[in-house]
Amino acid sequence: MDNRVGFIGLGIMGQPMAGHLLAAGCSLTVYARTKGKAAKLVSCGAREAASPAEVAARSDIVFLCVTDTPDVEQVLLGDSGVIQSARPGLIVVDHSTISPSATRRMAEKLAERGAALLDAPVSGGDVGARNASLSIMVGGDAKAFERVEPLLKKMGTTITRCGGSGTGQLTKLVNQILVSVTNLAVSEALTFAKKNGLDLDKTVAAVAGGAAGSWQLANLGPKMIAGDFRPGFMINLQQKDLRLVLQSAEESNTSLPAASLVHQLFTAAQASGHGKDGTQALFAVIEKLASLH
Amino acid sequence: MDNRVGFIGLGIMGQPMAGHLLAAGCSLTVYARTKGKAAKLVSCGAREAASPAEVAARSDIVFLCVTDTPDVEQVLLGDSGVIQSARPGLIVVDHSTISPSATRRMAEKLAERGAALLDAPVSGGDVGARNASLSIMVGGDAKAFERVEPLLKKMGTTITRCGGSGTGQLTKLVNQILVSVTNLAVSEALTFAKKNGLDLDKTVAAVAGGAAGSWQLANLGPKMIAGDFRPGFMINLQQKDLRLVLQSAEESNTSLPAASLVHQLFTAAQASGHGKDGTQALFAVIEKLASLH
Numbered sequence: 001m002d003n004r005v006g007f008i009g010l011g012i013m014g015q016p017m018a019g020h021l022l023a024a025g026c027s028l029t030v031y032a033r034t035k036g037k038a039a040k041l042v043s044c045g046a047r048e049a050a051s052p053a054e055v056a057a058r059s060d061i062v063f064l065c066v067t068d069t070p071d072v073e074q075v076l077l078g079d080s081g082v083i084q085s086a087r088p089g090l091i092v093v094d095h096s097t098i099s100p101s102a103t104r105r106m107a108e109k110l111a112e113r114g115a116a117l118l119d120a121p122v123s124g125g126d127v128g129a130r131n132a133s134l135s136i137m138v139g140g141d142a143k144a145f146e147r148v149e150p151l152l153k154k155m156g157t158t159i160t161r162c163g164g165s166g167t168g169q170l171t172k173l174v175n176q177i178l179v180s181v182t183n184l185a186v187s188e189a190l191t192f193a194k195k196n197g198l199d200l201d202k203t204v205a206a207v208a209g210g211a212a213g214s215w216q217l218a219n220l221g222p223k224m225i226a227g228d229f230r231p232g233f234m235i236n237l238q239q240k241d242l243r244l245v246l247q248s249a250e251e252s253n254t255s256l257p258a259a260s261l262v263h264q265l266f267t268a269a270q271a272s273g274h275g276k277d278g279t280q281a282l283f284a285v286i287e288k289l290a291s292l293h
Numbered sequence: 294m295d296n297r298v299g300f301i302g303l304g305i306m307g308q309p310m311a312g313h314l315l316a317a318g319c320s321l322t323v324y325a326r327t328k329g330k331a332a333k334l335v336s337c338g339a340r341e342a343a344s345p346a347e348v349a350a351r352s353d354i355v356f357l358c359v360t361d362t363p364d365v366e367q368v369l370l371g372d373s374g375v376i377q378s379a380r381p382g383l384i385v386v387d388h389s390t391i392s393p394s395a396t397r398r399m400a401e402k403l404a405e406r407g408a409a410l411l412d413a414p415v416s417g418g419d420v421g422a423r424n425a426s427l428s429i430m431v432g433g434d435a436k437a438f439e440r441v442e443p444l445l446k447k448m449g450t451t452i453t454r455c456g457g458s459g460t461g462q463l464t465k466l467v468n469q470i471l472v473s474v475t476n477l478a479v480s481e482a483l484t485f486a487k488k489n490g491l492d493l494d495k496t497v498a499a500v501a502g503g504a505a506g507s508w509q510l511a512n513l514g515p516k517m518i519a520g521d522f523r524p525g526f527m528i529n530l531q532q533k534d535l536r537l538v539l540q541s542a543e544e545s546n547t548s549l550p551a552a553s554l555v556h557q558l559f560t561a562a563q564a565s566g567h568g569k570d571g572t573q574a575l576f577a578v579i580e581k582l583a584s585l586h
Binding site: 189 | 417473475483508546548549554558582583
């Protein structure tokens with residue numbers, strides 16, 4: 001493809017996502033805060049820039065995938081940030097999960113220079129990033145979306161334009177409410193089953209096909225039963241996203257009792273050393289809570 | 294089939310379940326507390342008895358499907374209850390959702406007369422009962438289970454023997470924890486989406502296929518969005534089951550913060566007139582909670 005694209009943030013998600021764009025024939029410029037992270041992509045033909053501003057200067061479309069709101073603010077609005085090279089026609093696509101309201105403010109700042117910011121958080125984890133099977137939830141200008149959609153399809157399978165700026169982030173937060181509270185449902189149900197002496201595998205098999213069924217039960221249930229807490233999605237990151245959920249809920253005067261409860265229970269998980277485990281380690285906390293004496 | 298079977302309790306579930314046994318060629322004796330409820334089955338060849346004891350006297354296997362623990366105690370242990378005709382070889386199959394510990398006590402009483410009690414609560418609702426597609430979770434004696442399994446297959450598609458007496462009820466309660474807390478996840482997520490101005494249909498479509506997906510989201514989500522609160526499963530019955538969950542949890546020293554929370558929120562739903570609505574009306578309560586002023 002004859003696109004000059006940039007990619008900023010080459011972590012566990014960004015690295016394979018940028019790789020798909022390079023494999024699709026894009027002319028790729030990359031930047032990572034941590035030295036050495038660009039080496040593999042450079043060896044495959046990518047060019048390394050010294051700053052986000054330099055990435056933007058050399059690209060028509062800049063993708064970024066970093067961790068939290070302050071990281072995106074630094075990359076976009078910092079002294080050597082993307083905004084220094086912003087110009088009419090530049091499109092910035094933010095794959096990070098960050099604050100919807102901060103997203104709207106940054107989109108306005110880029111718009112003053114004629115550049116468009118699309119919020120495009122993803123779900124599907126590192127497996128989805130490697131297999132190009134991510135779900136991508138996009139908010140922002142419709143024309144900019146049309147322009148980047150063919151490139152998003154190189155990284156994901158379900159690409160949805162949710163509406164104006166910030167709606168991609170809001171939809172991702174809806175996803176995180178569902179994921180975390182359903183996880184709590186599974187953790188409590190399996191704790192109840194275990195404390196009452198049920199055969200856990202048989203129990204899951206008996207109920208998973210009906211109204212009790214969920215992705216969380218089918219995928220995390222067996223890991224909870226096996227005590228396999230290796231991370232698919234890390235509790236520390238789930239907590240970051242739940243903070244965004246509760247902050248956005250406060251901004252919109254929305255009371256979320258269950259999301260708030262699961263945030264507190266994940267805090268207990270972090271306090272007992274499970275922060276870098278997968279979210280299925282919530283089960284360990286609920287089980288401990290049921291066995292305090 | 295050359296079985297003399299009885300069926301006690303001909304409500305929205307029992308009526309079609311008994312009908313499947315009759316259609317399978319069983320010689321059927323029925324009893325319902327409410328006069329007139331047996332008429333349709335009698336017109337199809339069933340015989341009506343004057344009491345549960347009479348049903349048991351005329352049957353090798355007695356099924357029952359009533360509402361709560363006291364109803365089952367009355368049917369089994371009352372003055373004209375099944376126990377009056379209990380004898381070696383009689384098998385009683387209880388499809389009601391009731392207390393696991395009360396189930397074990399009643400099983401012991403029947404065992405003193407040589408009769409077996411299987412707990413066999415179902416999930417799948419009135420639609421599952423009519424279509425003979427119920428999930429049936431069975432606890433109790435393995436030989437008695439083998440004897441009745443061919444008949445259970447006339448009423449359901451997923452038949453699981455979970456273990457000894459009470460384990461069918463416990464597995465059903467696991468199911469109810471999953472169903473109700475996942476429902477809460479969906480209710481909160483859609484409330485957050487609505488308060489933040491998202492297009493709800495688009496939001497569900499964007500997230501339902503991934504880690505956020507569940508039966509509750511796929512099936513109740515669209516009804517919540519449409520404001521269609523007609524009952525699939527009634528809030529008043531969900532509350533009865535959550536009381537059983539919390540009572541069993543207390544008996545086993547198990548702390549269930551989310552199941553307890555959703556029980557309280559369903560109480561708010563009942564208080565605002567939603568008791569006879571379907572469980573998806575939980576959404577209306579969460580939405581009201583988010584809009585109090």
